[in-house]
Each structure stands twice: as structure tokens, then as C-alpha cells.
Amino acid sequence: MVDNIKRSLLVSIWFVFLTFPLMVVKVNTLKNIVEWRWINMLWVAIGAFVLSIVWRWAMERRQLKNKKAEQGEEESVLPGFGQRLLEDPKIFKPVLIALALVTLVFPLVVDIYQTNIMVLALIFVVLGLGLNVTVGLAGLLDLGYVAFFAVGAYTYGVLNSFFGFGFWISLPLGGLMGALFGIVLGFPILRLRGDYLAIVTLGFGSIAKIVIENWEEVFNGAKGIANIPRPGFFGAEMSIHTATTYTYYLMILMVLFAIFITNRLKDSRIGRAWMALREDEIACVAMGVDMARTKLGAYAFGAFWAGLAGVIFASRNTYINPNSFTFMESALVLSIVVMGGMGSIIGVIVAALVLILMPEYLRAFAEYRMLMFGAVMVLMMIFRPEGLIANVRRKYAGRKVVTEDANARG
Amino acid sequence: MEYFLELSSSGLVRGSIYALIALGYTMVYGIIQLINFAHGEIYMIGAFVALIVSGVLTIYGFSGVSILILAGLIAVIYAAAYGYTLEKIAYRPLRNAPRLSPLISAIGMSLFLQNYVLLAQTPDFLRFPALIPDFEFMEPIAHIMGSPELVILVTSAVSRVGLTVLIKYTRIGKAMRATQQDMTMARLVGVNVDNVISMTFIIGSVLAAIGGVLVGSYIGQINFYIGFMAGVKAFTAAVLGGIGNIPGAVLGALVLGLTEAYAAGYISSAYEDVFAFGVLVLILILRPSGLLGKAVKQKV
Structure with missing residues (x-):
């Protein structure tokens, strides 16, 4: 926890340095005036601090997900909402009808x-x-x-x-x-x-x-x-x-x-x-x-x-x-x-x-x-590199042949 | 004849600037096969930082060459910092992702940086002070090539020589070449690939910032959007010469600069971009891997 905060502080300092000339200083080359906007520095510092904590948390989750996928546990993961929407006719049909209705009346309302x-x-x-x-x-x-x-x-x-x-x-x-x-x-x-x-x-x-x-x-x-x-x-x-x-x-x-x-x-x-x-x-x-x-x-x-x-x-x-x-x-x-x-x-x-x-x-x-x-x-x-709703490749139900070779190649 | 020389000089100046930016593209591409779309933005940020620093220094009573050197130095440091951060945030997490992902991420970063500068500074054009001094010995031929042109040509050439020395004779250069040839193998023999990639971004950004400062001072005005077209042109130059190939990028940039200058001078300045891309298409049809690029045999 302390370590986490320390790292976020460093990130925050780095971004304050990075954004300093563009966010804080504003020069008017015609009138030769410099405007110092110190308040922006504060915003950058706070923003970078918070975002870096969120970022690290998200990255950890992402790594966890990738590790799971590597170990082949993805099969057990429930299909996402998008997929269920497409495959389960119980959800699919009413949603489609509702959508069609909304589309039809949209310009009238x-x-x-x-x-x-x-x-x-x-x-x-x-x-x-x-x-x-x-x-x-x-x-x-x-x-x-x-x-x-x-x-x-x-x-x-x-x-x-x-x-x-x-x-x-x-x-x-x-x-x-x-x-x-x-x-x-x-x-x-x-x-x-x-x-x-x-x-x-x-x-x-x-x-x-x-x-x-x-x-x-x-x-x-x-x-x-x-x-x-x-x-x-x-x-x-x-x-x-x-x-x-x-x-x-x-x-x-x-x-x-x-x-x-x-x-x-x-x-x-x-x-x-x-x-x-x-x-x-x-x-x-x-x-x-x-x-x-x-x-x-x-x-x-x-x-x-x-x-x-x-x-x-x-x-x-x-x-x-x-x-x-x-x-x-x-x-x-x-x-x-x-x-x-x-x-x-x-x-x-x-x-x-x-x-x-x-x-x-x-x-x-x-x-x-x-x-x-x-x-x-x-x-x-x-x-989310696979996009909002990932493309589901059409699979053909056939004999499942698992060979040594396919396993070895992973 | 004089007109021809004039056009050639302006073409070479353009080419030298494109070369500075194109080198960053081609180096990054050579190592991680990524089109760093945000590279033009680094160039733009370099120019902005130089403008801001020189503005502040002018007000505090500095003058002449000292401003040029200080502003240039700070711009270069900042560009390097931006390049480093950019790679760390937008590209490193995507190291093993499909090819399109880092490209989209790069386009996103490019938009982000443009709008960041737009919001933090101004959407208008800013007047960039003429930092490059006038040399007396250039007077007689000033109508063909003035002092700013000379400074650009020399600075660009010196930077290129510096880069060549760095890549050929230093430890980090050797590591870069090794990573370019085979990343896995380089890692196996103890090269810290992450550091090498960061270093590549830093070097590329430094070159782009030098270009940004020179262009700002030469043209006399900048805005947040200058990075886009410059980036596209530089990338074109890199592809023209064979992407991933460092001498190729320089050659491509000079060819592109000269083509544009002649097209603008002899035909119509409105169509110079058409000719630039036309040359690119033509060369790629004849030599699909660029002027100096090696035709890579695909192995199955």
C-alpha cells in the first residue's frame, strides 16, 4: 500500500514535470507577456496521482486475465453479455423486437x-x-x-x-x-x-x-x-x-x-x-x-x-x-x-x-x-482489444480430433 | 538555372527536416514493427516547448544565440520525456497484441496529444521567433540559400552523422542492432530489450524535436496541427526509402523534399502533395520494399 502510494507520487511528479511548459506557462509572443497558470499544476498532480492508482489496478487485473487465458481456463468463463444476446433465443428475440419497435417509432417521437x-x-x-x-x-x-x-x-x-x-x-x-x-x-x-x-x-x-x-x-x-x-x-x-x-x-x-x-x-x-x-x-x-x-x-x-x-x-x-x-x-x-x-x-x-x-x-x-x-x-x-462485441467465429460441429502435434504447438 | 537552384535548396531544406522526423519512424519500425503515428505530435510538442521557453527567455532579457541553444536543449529534453512516456503508456502494454492494436493506439495517442496542446495552449497559430541568426558570409547567395537554410542543412546532417556513430560504435547502438535483427535472441544473450526500445523512442524524439525547433524558426509560426502533415510526410519518406532502413529514410526524405519543391515550383503548389504521394506509389510499384529496403523473402 505504502509502496503503491510512493509509486503514484513519483508518477504524479513525473507528469507535473512533463506538462509544466504546456499546462502552466502561456506566452504571448506578440505582446511579450507570460501567463503562469499554477493552478493547472495542482490539477495535473492530483489527476496523475489518482489515474496512476487506477491504471496499476487495471493492469493487474488485465495480467490476471491473460494468465488465466494462457492456462486455458477461458472455457469455464461465462460467455459475455454480447454473446449471450446473440445466441440465446430467449433473450435474442424480445430484444430484437424491442429494438425494431424503437427504431420504427424513433423519428416520430x-x-x-x-x-x-x-x-x-x-x-x-x-x-x-x-x-x-x-x-x-x-x-x-x-x-x-x-x-x-x-x-x-x-x-x-x-x-x-x-x-x-x-x-x-x-x-x-x-x-x-x-x-x-x-x-x-x-x-x-x-x-x-x-x-x-x-x-x-x-x-x-x-x-x-x-x-x-x-x-x-x-x-x-x-x-x-x-x-x-x-x-x-x-x-x-x-x-x-x-x-x-x-x-x-x-x-x-x-x-x-x-x-x-x-x-x-x-x-x-x-x-x-x-x-x-x-x-x-x-x-x-x-x-x-x-x-x-x-x-x-x-x-x-x-x-x-x-x-x-x-x-x-x-x-x-x-x-x-x-x-x-x-x-x-x-x-x-x-x-x-x-x-x-x-x-x-x-x-x-x-x-x-x-x-x-x-x-x-x-x-x-x-x-x-x-x-x-x-x-x-x-x-x-x-x-479490451477484442472490441465491444467480439466476433464469434462460426464453428462447425464435427469430429474433434486432438493430435499430439496440435497440443505441442499449443 | 537560378530558379532551379532555388527550388533545389528549398527541396533539400524540406528533405532535411523530413529526414529528422523519418529517422524516428524508421528506427521504431525497425525494432518493433510499429507505425508510431504519434511521432509527428512529438515534433509538434518539441516546437511548442521551444516557443514557450524562448518566449519566457526573451522576456527575462536573454537574446540571440543563447535563446536558440537553451530553447533547443529544453525542447529536446521534453520531447525525449514525452517519447519515453508515450511508449510506456500506449505501446508497451500492447507488445504482444495483434498488429492493428498498437496502430489504433498510436492514432488515439496522436489525437490525444493534438487536443492536449490545443486545450492547454491555443488553437491559433503562434508566431515563432526567428532564432537562427543571419550570417554575413551568406549574403551573396542569400536569394538561393540563406542562413536559416544553411543552419537547417548543417544541423540535420550533423544529427544524422551523430546517429550513425551512435548506432555503429556504441554499446547501446549494438544492442539496438541486435534487437532489430532478432528480439528473442537479443534477449537471450542478455540485452535488456525494454531499455533498448525506450532508448529508440528517446533518440527518435530527440531528432524530431530538433526538426521541430528548426521548422518553427524557419517558417515563423506553429500550431497544434503541424505534427500531423509533417508526420505523414516523414512516414512517406521512411517508406519510400524502405522502412526500417536508416540511410533509406534519409534518401527517401531528400527525394520527397526535392519532388515536392520541383512540383510546387514548376507545376502548381496546390498539387505538391499529390506528387509526393504519386512518387511514393510509383516507387512502391517498381520496388515494393522501397528504394534501399531489402526484399524480405517470406519463409513458410
């Missing part, structure tokens, strides 16, 4: 502002589900996913402002354009390994934004494209309120569609090929999987959803400019996938809702939200 935020959250659900295929299933790290989102949004924006295309024609076109870009960009990077892939995709993301910003004739540059129509319904006139509600239901349908497709795909031939590619590329190719086609498929498929989501995003905002498509958005979608639990569909949905809605409803902490967001990302990785 809350105001337009809330519905609008929910639509945004649902757009990110679709983005998350799309990137989940590329990163979660196929294991291709994509840091420039937002580029395909931008392709979708600008497909609608440009087609509408130049040729007067409506939402319903642009929607599939946006998706196809996304997929096309996925394939085109996928080609040169087929041979690259993990981290090279990361930086090249990051580059593509930045290039997309720069091109949009500077190609005034087509994309209207930094000014963006305005007056994009909302989704229509057989030409019916709609007030903003109805249109938002309508977009909401549309989005729900699309999410269901995306869940259905990705779920079915997971157990399909190409889905298994993706997962095999993720686990071991060489073994996978040796088994006769066409690497190029499988990888391009993953890119195209992921990009397709981003394209669709982009079109809806453009129609929701009725205005798009390059600033909606920065690296931050890519990082956000990637965090949704990772925090949800790689490859887990329910996890992605929960994570998307949490990450998009939380900042919207925590406006009081608006200043601190990105700070907390960053900290949560780090903490999640350390204390």
Missing part, C-alpha cells in the same frame, strides 16, 4: 434535429460495415477509406449539378463509382504488405481531397457544391421534416440491406477466401485462392458501401465540401471497426452509434471530446 443526427450515425454504420469487409475480414488496412465516401458524395453532387440526375439514379451510380475506384486504386497496391498499404491508402485519401479542392471546374473547389436535393419519393413534394424522416427510414432499410449482404457474404466462398487471406496470405494462395481477385473484391466491395453512403450523405446535408472528407473521418471509421471488434457486425453497429452519438449528446464536453476520444481509443486497445 423525437424532433428533426435528433433524427438528423441519427441519420448521420446510420451513415457511419454503413461505412463501418463496408470497411469491416476490407479491414476486418480481408485484413487489408485502409487509412484512406474516406476517399470512396467522397467519390460517392461527389458523384451525386456533380451529376446533379451538371446533368440534373436525381437521387435514385445517383445512388447505384455512386456505389458503382466507389467500387470502380476501389478496383483502380487497388491494382497498384496488390503486392504491398500491411504497413506499405497503410501509407499508400493514406496517400490516396489525401490526394482525393486535394484534387477535389483544386479542380474548380468540376468540383467547385473549396466552396463545395450546394443545393443538392434530398431523396425524392415518386416526385412527391416534402417538407424538410418529412424528408428527414423519410431519409431516416431509407437509411434503416439500407443498414438492414448492408447487414444482410455482409452477413451472407461472410460465410460465402469469397468471404472465407478473405478470412483465409487475412490469416495467412502464402498458405491461402497455395491453396489455390486467386489473390488478386480476392483482394480487389474486398476493396471494391468495401468501397461500394462507402459510395452508397456518400450519396446519402450528400443528400442529407444538401451541401458538400472537401472538409467533410479528411483523414479524421477515415480514422473515425477505422476506430468504429476496431472498437466494434474486427469482423463483428453487431459490434460495428454499436460502435458507430456510440462514437457518433456520444459527441453529439456530450456537447457540454465539446472541447474535450476529441481528447477523450483519443484516450478511449488507447484504453480500448489496452484493456
Whole structure:
């Protein structure tokens, strides 16, 4: 106990030292004044002290958990709530029905502002589900996913402002354009390994934004494209309120569609090929999987959803400019996938809702939200790396063969 | 011709800065195969600390070169402390985790540090004092290369030589090379791998902070966001040269800096980033492991 406090005191002193110039001193280089904010030092000291105690306690628990897992005791651990939710029909069915009801009446009971935020959250659900295929299933790290989102949004924006295309024609076109870009960009990077892939995709993301910003004739540059129509319904006139509600239901349908497709795909031939590619590329190719086609498929498929989501995003905002498509958005979608639990569909949905809605409803902490967001990302990785709801691999009930070899390898 | 020389000089200056940051990326990557996304933030923090220290010193009546040296020194110490703490909090617990986990943790750390500086200081651009003195002997060619440029080139080169000496001829350098080749084996022969990794972060952070101070003084303003783009560019440079390879990082950085300068000068400054990434993609298509990287044969 004494030892614990002593260590926390040292940590506290270290952080006071570390944060001293940035937290305490503030200089105004124009007027040559220094402002000393000593009170901040106190906060840092107390905060670091408390956090270090909590940190050590959490680390001890984590170690205990890891040790148990190593000794193979995980079988006896009760399945987590998330898993029980999925597997036990007694819980699963009523929860699903309740959820469906809430989803249906949601836009009718809350105001337009809330519905609008929910639509945004649902757009990110679709983005998350799309990137989940590329990163979660196929294991291709994509840091420039937002580029395909931008392709979708600008497909609608440009087609509408130049040729007067409506939402319903642009929607599939946006998706196809996304997929096309996925394939085109996928080609040169087929041979690259993990981290090279990361930086090249990051580059593509930045290039997309720069091109949009500077190609005034087509994309209207930094000014963006305005007056994009909302989704229509057989030409019916709609007030903003109805249109938002309508977009909401549309989005729900699309999410269901995306869940259905990705779920079915997971157990399909190409889905298994993706997962095999993720686990071991060489073994996978040796088994006769066409690497190029499988990888391009993953890119195209992921990009397709981003394209669709982009079109809806453009129609929701009725205005798009390059600033909606920065690296931050890519990082956000990637965090949704990772925090949800790689490859887990329910996890992605929960994570998307949490990450998009939380900042919207925590406006009081608006200043601190990105700070907390960053900290949560780090903490999640350390204390719950499997994500909010871990992906459960489908197991086939068959004969259980335990060989000496498998035991030895552990 | 003069225009060409001007562009070359500005390209080399950029390249030298990228090299200082890229070295940190490539060293960390070489040892623990982690893209330290928060490395650009260390560079930014280095620049901020230097700005704050020089501001305080100016008010207390110091002047000229003494400010540059003191501010630089303190910035370097702080950057090293931040790098060390960063590794300990965000990466060490994830040593044996799947590859993506430390990367996400790094992105989180990068966001955290950016917003920490934003909240603790200011979201606005701050004016950075011109600390680098003007040398008289540079007057005749000042339109091609002025004193700040010269100082940047020389400092960067000296730092690089220092790093090479450190890695080639010292005990810790030997331990670093051993850890890079085979971490388990290094541990078996008595290398304290944890210390080596901490040391790598510290050295990388020191180099980044030197870059931060030089850039701040050269460009004349900084804000909390400068680390992101610089980090991405430096990482691009490291990949270009073959990540994990120290001379490769320097070469990649110079190629990248020159490409950007020529693209900005001859074509359009709006598209310089496009060319930077274009060169990266092109080189990676032709040489998938970078300019100087060895093609690693995968064994099954």
C-alpha cells in the first residue's frame, strides 16, 4: 500500500514535470507577456496521482486475465453479455423486437434535429460495415477509406449539378463509382504488405481531397457544391421534416440491406477466401485462392458501401465540401471497426452509434471530446482489444480430433 | 538555372527536416514493427516547448544565440520525456497484441496529444521567433540559400552523422542492432530489450524535436496541427526509402523534399502533395520494399 502510494507520487511528479511548459506557462509572443497558470499544476498532480492508482489496478487485473487465458481456463468463463444476446433465443428475440419497435417509432417521437443526427450515425454504420469487409475480414488496412465516401458524395453532387440526375439514379451510380475506384486504386497496391498499404491508402485519401479542392471546374473547389436535393419519393413534394424522416427510414432499410449482404457474404466462398487471406496470405494462395481477385473484391466491395453512403450523405446535408472528407473521418471509421471488434457486425453497429452519438449528446464536453476520444481509443486497445462485441467465429460441429502435434504447438 | 537552384535548396531544406522526423519512424519500425503515428505530435510538442521557453527567455532579457541553444536543449529534453512516456503508456502494454492494436493506439495517442496542446495552449497559430541568426558570409547567395537554410542543412546532417556513430560504435547502438535483427535472441544473450526500445523512442524524439525547433524558426509560426502533415510526410519518406532502413529514410526524405519543391515550383503548389504521394506509389510499384529496403523473402 505504502509502496503503491510512493509509486503514484513519483508518477504524479513525473507528469507535473512533463506538462509544466504546456499546462502552466502561456506566452504571448506578440505582446511579450507570460501567463503562469499554477493552478493547472495542482490539477495535473492530483489527476496523475489518482489515474496512476487506477491504471496499476487495471493492469493487474488485465495480467490476471491473460494468465488465466494462457492456462486455458477461458472455457469455464461465462460467455459475455454480447454473446449471450446473440445466441440465446430467449433473450435474442424480445430484444430484437424491442429494438425494431424503437427504431420504427424513433423519428416520430423525437424532433428533426435528433433524427438528423441519427441519420448521420446510420451513415457511419454503413461505412463501418463496408470497411469491416476490407479491414476486418480481408485484413487489408485502409487509412484512406474516406476517399470512396467522397467519390460517392461527389458523384451525386456533380451529376446533379451538371446533368440534373436525381437521387435514385445517383445512388447505384455512386456505389458503382466507389467500387470502380476501389478496383483502380487497388491494382497498384496488390503486392504491398500491411504497413506499405497503410501509407499508400493514406496517400490516396489525401490526394482525393486535394484534387477535389483544386479542380474548380468540376468540383467547385473549396466552396463545395450546394443545393443538392434530398431523396425524392415518386416526385412527391416534402417538407424538410418529412424528408428527414423519410431519409431516416431509407437509411434503416439500407443498414438492414448492408447487414444482410455482409452477413451472407461472410460465410460465402469469397468471404472465407478473405478470412483465409487475412490469416495467412502464402498458405491461402497455395491453396489455390486467386489473390488478386480476392483482394480487389474486398476493396471494391468495401468501397461500394462507402459510395452508397456518400450519396446519402450528400443528400442529407444538401451541401458538400472537401472538409467533410479528411483523414479524421477515415480514422473515425477505422476506430468504429476496431472498437466494434474486427469482423463483428453487431459490434460495428454499436460502435458507430456510440462514437457518433456520444459527441453529439456530450456537447457540454465539446472541447474535450476529441481528447477523450483519443484516450478511449488507447484504453480500448489496452484493456479490451477484442472490441465491444467480439466476433464469434462460426464453428462447425464435427469430429474433434486432438493430435499430439496440435497440443505441442499449443 | 537560378530558379532551379532555388527550388533545389528549398527541396533539400524540406528533405532535411523530413529526414529528422523519418529517422524516428524508421528506427521504431525497425525494432518493433510499429507505425508510431504519434511521432509527428512529438515534433509538434518539441516546437511548442521551444516557443514557450524562448518566449519566457526573451522576456527575462536573454537574446540571440543563447535563446536558440537553451530553447533547443529544453525542447529536446521534453520531447525525449514525452517519447519515453508515450511508449510506456500506449505501446508497451500492447507488445504482444495483434498488429492493428498498437496502430489504433498510436492514432488515439496522436489525437490525444493534438487536443492536449490545443486545450492547454491555443488553437491559433503562434508566431515563432526567428532564432537562427543571419550570417554575413551568406549574403551573396542569400536569394538561393540563406542562413536559416544553411543552419537547417548543417544541423540535420550533423544529427544524422551523430546517429550513425551512435548506432555503429556504441554499446547501446549494438544492442539496438541486435534487437532489430532478432528480439528473442537479443534477449537471450542478455540485452535488456525494454531499455533498448525506450532508448529508440528517446533518440527518435530527440531528432524530431530538433526538426521541430528548426521548422518553427524557419517558417515563423506553429500550431497544434503541424505534427500531423509533417508526420505523414516523414512516414512517406521512411517508406519510400524502405522502412526500417536508416540511410533509406534519409534518401527517401531528400527525394520527397526535392519532388515536392520541383512540383510546387514548376507545376502548381496546390498539387505538391499529390506528387509526393504519386512518387511514393510509383516507387512502391517498381520496388515494393522501397528504394534501399531489402526484399524480405517470406519463409513458410
